[in-house]
Amino acid sequence: MIRLELPVYWYVTKKKKKFIxxxxxxxxxxxxxxxxxxxxxxxxESKLTGNKEKIKGxxxxxxxxxxxxxxxxxxxxxxxxxxxxxxxxxxxRIVENDNINFLRKTVDEVGGMDKKNPRIEIEVEExxxxxxxxxxxx
Numbered sequence: 723m724i725r726l727e728l729p730v731y732w733y734v735t736k737k738k739k740k741f742i743x744x745x746x747x748x749x750x751x752x753x754x755x756x757x758x759x760x761x762x763x764x765x766x767e768s769k770l771t772g773n774k775e776k777i778k779g780x781x782x783x784x785x786x787x788x789x790x791x792x793x794x795x796x797x798x799x800x801x802x803x804x805x806x807x808x809x810x811x812x813x814x815r816i817v818e819n820d821n822i823n824f825l826r827k828t829v830d831e832v833g834g835m836d837k838k839n840p841r842i843e844i845e846v847e848e849x850x851x852x853x854x855x856x857x858x859x860x
Contacts, residue, residue, distance in 0.1 A: 723845055724777075724844075724845070724846040724847075725844065725846075726844050727844070728762070728769075728803060728841060730742055730789075730799055730841060730842055731790075731840060732762070734754055734758060742762075742799070743798040743799040743802055744799075745798065746802075759809070766811075767814060776817075777811075777824075777846065777848045780824050780825075780826045780848070780849045781846055782827035782829065783804070783827075783828050784828075784845040786832075786844075787800060787830070787841075787842050788839065788840055789835055790835070796832060800830045808825060826849055
């Protein structure tokens, strides 16, 4: 199992820190999104340095969100982090691919309030006895 923690607030400029959720994503320009995504990728890579575990086949990801603001929306934040994180797993060759043949399940849950350290805790687990291809019944 792979475990790590990611921040949910990020400096989009030297002085401006933003909540990295769908509202930010929809309002930001593509250059800002690409820069933040690359910075998250570097952060994920640094946290997984030394990780020897590779996921062979299908896997699931569990996100546990610790919020600062009790009015925040769980999927607002986990959807953006999920995209950045799984693209990084694929780019780092920890997983073969993050498409539906491999990423079979995501679980989002609320961990509780943490005003001092809002974050997402992430667990990645290989699934056993899962299909690694899509079947079609005709």
